[in-house]
Amino acid sequence: MNAKVRKQLAKRKRKLLKRISILHGIWQSPMIRPSNTKIELAEKQQAVHCGGLAVLNQLIKTTGLRKYINDAASVLKLHLPYDEADHVLNIALNLLAGGRCLDHLEHRRNDEAYLDALGAERIPDPTTAGDFCRRFSGVQLIEFFQGINRARQNVWKQQEDGFFDQATIEADGTMVETTGEKKQGIGINYKGQWGYHPLVITLAETKELLYLANRSGNRPSQDGAWFYFDLAIDECKKAGFRKIVLRGDTDFSSTEHLDRWDSDGVQFIFGYDANKTVSGIADELPESEWKPLKRRSVQREAQRAKRPNSKEQVVVDNGYENQRLRAESYAEFAYRPHACRKTYRMVVVRKEIDVSKGQQLLFNKERYFFYITNEAADEVPSRDVIRGGNDRCDQENTISQLKASGALAAPLDTLESNWAYMAFASLAWTLKLWSGMLVRVNGNPGQRRVRRATRIRIIRMEFATFLNSLMLIPAQVIKSARQRTFRLLTYRPSVDLLMTLHDHVGVPLRC
16 A cells, blocks of 8 residues: 555545534534535446455455366356356355345346446346356356366465464354245255255364365264365365364264274364263272363453343242352363264253242252363363363354355255355455455564454454455446556445455466
8 A cells, every 4th residue: 555545535534524523523413404405427437335345256266266177167168158167156146245145146147337346248137147146056066166176276375384283173063944835955944944955164363264065054064074074174284283182062073083084184173972872981980080161251351330131030930940050160081972983072051040930949950061182181181171162162253154155055956056056155255364464474573463354354344344444445447458457436444454455466366
């Protein structure tokens, strides 16, 4: 960012802050006063509502994403006029431009300014996009993800050395509901929900989606998870991660694969079913083996007074059965699952629960939660195993953001075509993450601190916030022979961040 742009941003920021300031702003009532309006059509100027696409256009060019997509997703015999990357990026950029479904492609393709912003003469319509998704088989979609992961390897190479200390691979299933009755492959789950049940494999450190597999709605969460775990492990080994950890809930313990992963040097922390065998062992542990478990408290600069728990009061007033956690403790023991030849650490958490009705205490009960791991006890204490198992819950936030972005949807008529749509649409979330990961943490200590905070902010930013603060900024699109200029037509504080992102994603990647 040159000095002239920095001066412009500082001036606009001062002007905005003065306008909204309580001390210096203009006081008048009412504030919102609609006036007479007039509509005119510009003769030559073109403006787009999503000026933040300038960053993503540069990101796609810098990472060479088009080539990786075309090499991995080769399903078209002729490119007349679109190639595979045109179709895939068309679906992903639609979501990043504020679209919510496949039909919104029709709005994009009829917007001259949007076409100019992409440097396209035209883009596929919703029907053509749906036909493209129907061309893919499950094997071809796995190859597509591997192509995206080859581009991801280049993004990972730009990270600091500490980034490669550990890769935590997580897996979970989620329900994508649909009211359609003629969608091939749908099923009904135990909750009575109709739809698909995709498996989601993510990297905990960056929230990136590594693999996604669509399945019928009645399939269990762990169905086929070991295969995608193996693919993700291979990707992380290629990248040079020094430690790889697998995490999942009780459905993903995959005991028949634990020995193989352990022999390959892969660590794991899985929840484990509280069956009669392990519960019986926990019951027989002497009380001296149990240690009190204290959860991490969130440190806040200023403590606020707690508001009354209205839900709790309703439960008490109506005399509903209520369960309150009284205490927690933990212990561990050696255990060999039936499908394993090796013995592993089994960490158990005992929750002591008071069961009451109204104001009356009925009885006390205990519940056990188990975690199986091959982490060495001298390197990872039991409390850290429990903490690692609980941190897996953050994957629910990643899945919710994939849903919020519109990636986990089923607009088409077959299982594999909907799988293809999910794969292509999830690229919108990936591009958002890569734009943050390519912020270079360099310079003096102050600059490094600010840039590291910027990177974390973009990675953890919700998709809707990313759209409204960085993507949906009106901009004039100016075409010239060698480039597209996006002249932003408004100022907001997030414009500073957008300028920073554009500068960083334009830097050539290190090989």
